[in-house]
Amino acid sequence: MKNLAMLTDLYEFTMANGYDAVAKDKQGIFDVFFRQIPDNGSFVINAGVQQVIETVQNLHFNDEDIKYLQSLQIFSADFLDYLKDFQFNCSITAIPEGTPVFPREPVMTVRGPLIQTQLLETFILNILNHQSLIATKARRITFAAEHKPVMEFGARRAQGPDSAVYGARAAVIGGCTSTSNILAAQMFDIPAAGTMAHAWVESFPDELTAFRKWAEIYPDNASFLIDTYDVLNSGVPNAITVFKELSQNGQTVKGGIRIDSGDITQLTKKTRQALDEAGLPQIKITVSNALDEEVIQSLLNEGAPIDNFGVGEKLITSASSPVLSGVYKLAAVVEDGQLIPKIKVSANRGKLTLPGIKKTYRLYYPQTHQAFADVIALEDEEITNRLTVVDSNPVSITKPIQLSDFEAVELSQPIFLNKQVQQLETDVFQIQQHCREQLTHLPKATLRIVNPDAYPVYITTKLAQLQTDLVNQNLKN
Numbered sequence: 001m002k003n004l005a006m007l008t009d010l011y012e013f014t015m016a017n018g019y020d021a022v023a024k025d026k027q028g029i030f031d032v033f034f035r036q037i038p039d040n041g042s043f044v045i046n047a048g049v050q051q052v053i054e055t056v057q058n059l060h061f062n063d064e065d066i067k068y069l070q071s072l073q074i075f076s077a078d079f080l081d082y083l084k085d086f087q088f089n090c091s092i093t094a095i096p097e098g099t100p101v102f103p104r105e106p107v108m109t110v111r112g113p114l115i116q117t118q119l120l121e122t123f124i125l126n127i128l129n130h131q132s133l134i135a136t137k138a139r140r141i142t143f144a145a146e147h148k149p150v151m152e153f154g155a156r157r158a159q160g161p162d163s164a165v166y167g168a169r170a171a172v173i174g175g176c177t178s179t180s181n182i183l184a185a186q187m188f189d190i191p192a193a194g195t196m197a198h199a200w201v202e203s204f205p206d207e208l209t210a211f212r213k214w215a216e217i218y219p220d221n222a223s224f225l226i227d228t229y230d231v232l233n234s235g236v237p238n239a240i241t242v243f244k245e246l247s248q249n250g251q252t253v254k255g256g257i258r259i260d261s262g263d264i265t266q267l268t269k270k271t272r273q274a275l276d277e278a279g280l281p282q283i284k285i286t287v288s289n290a291l292d293e294e295v296i297q298s299l300l301n302e303g304a305p306i307d308n309f310g311v312g313e314k315l316i317t318s319a320s321s322p323v324l325s326g327v328y329k330l331a332a333v334v335e336d337g338q339l340i341p342k343i344k345v346s347a348n349r350g351k352l353t354l355p356g357i358k359k360t361y362r363l364y365y366p367q368t369h370q371a372f373a374d375v376i377a378l379e380d381e382e383i384t385n386r387l388t389v390v391d392s393n394p395v396s397i398t399k400p401i402q403l404s405d406f407e408a409v410e411l412s413q414p415i416f417l418n419k420q421v422q423q424l425e426t427d428v429f430q431i432q433q434h435c436r437e438q439l440t441h442l443p444k445a446t447l448r449i450v451n452p453d454a455y456p457v458y459i460t461t462k463l464a465q466l467q468t469d470l471v472n473q474n475l476k477n
């Protein structure tokens, strides 16, 4: 992971410089959370924690950085010395990657010297917002694909190299099975997959020769792109001819075809029929062309016989909902050993923050192990089997609710403590498996991609009281 120490907004540096001058010993506790879910979904798939940890482990300011900051002529010599000898000294708890998370739940909490916690804001949000956005989109797309393999094809349309590489990682967390992006495949141990481009077909005098040459080089698993000229009148018959030539020695040939334009339902139905009639039922059909969860759902509803999907631009850019506005908010400071909860009260009541150090619990029915709500509590609260809670959404006006007979599982884990990485799953397919497993416990109506049911996220009455007290106190000041 690159050193992202300088990937921060100027105001983080000016505040850190100020803390160095007037609040050197103060500690800060910051929470990362989301308020709104992309595509009117009901949850986000948490992703990017590993890259945050790799970044903080490698955080330093080199001579060039110090020289540049000095040239701005706004930072004290003391602060620049502090940066020169920067020793990362914060602790981080986080909800594991792949976990579905809901609005207002702290997905990551950073605690440490205010000077440091402040400097981390921008790159932490940059990493978590990006990867969680793409993992969430990938979950929608792979859910629509009904567990047929989805290959990530987006590198060429991603918004820059990092988005291609880390987007491919996030896409796998959200459910993709492979990527065409060789760098991401190499870095994260993801199967590399692909077919061929129109250029291969065009580079030969005719399509049949193009397929034959490809089959000579890749006889064990040839995948032909059949829409360069005419799918049904040229692509399909030529592919069948070459598959038959390949199987002349009596072996069952493995392979596939890809269709990348036109009405995919009609073309795949006719292609499937022709392949089956030619005795080639094992040949797989892959489709691509600006696919997303809506198109995929529509194709499968129409009964299109598709084995694999290749999905690029709409996935890697989360085109239908390209922003995840996760935020990093101060929840408390520690001054002279005393914890002081903090709150942001803005004109927009929806932006009211949750003060104090908190824990998030997922509540399950003990018999079915189905999750029915999450609760955010203050860290020292005991979550017993009887609990009075209120809606966590500050704009909703509802009465307190009694919850009983549940199993509560805390979602966050210590990830980085005493300069050491604690529990951190790094295998992307293990993370994908965790995601899949977690989703099986959520209500079916919450998983829907169109108009999903909102999943309840509550706060304890103690936390609600602290929030109200701090609002009143701050309005008085």
Ligand SMILES: Nc1ncnc2c1ncn2[C@@H]1O[C@H](COP(=O)(O)OP(=O)(O)OP(=O)(O)O)[C@@H](O)[C@H]1O
Binding pocket: 260, 261, 262, 263, 264, 265, 266, 288, 289, 290, 291, 295, 298, 299, 302
């Ligand atoms: N049966 C279908 N139902 C819903 N959407 C479909 C269906 N078949 C194709 N699509 C989608 O419709 C969109 C437009 O398809 P079309 O073939 O017109 O694309 P195009 O980009 O104009 O073609 P080309 O890639 O050849 O330039 C694509 O997103 C494609 O995936």
Ligand SMILES: O=P(O)(O)OC[C@H]1O[C@H](OP(=O)(O)OP(=O)(O)O)[C@H](O)[C@@H]1O
Binding pocket: 153, 154, 156, 157, 197, 260, 288, 289, 290, 291, 310, 311, 312, 313, 314
């Ligand atoms: O459509 P996506 O979901 O991004 O999938 C990847 C696209 O990339 C390739 O297209 P190419 O770059 O050759 O462009 P074209 O299909 O628009 O001609 C491929 O043939 C797919 O159409």
Ligand SMILES: O=C(O)c1cccnc1
Binding pocket: 153, 154, 180, 193, 194, 195, 196, 197, 258, 288, 310, 312
């Ligand atoms: O291998 C493929 O078929 C592929 C790879 C990237 C983009 N479009 C298609």
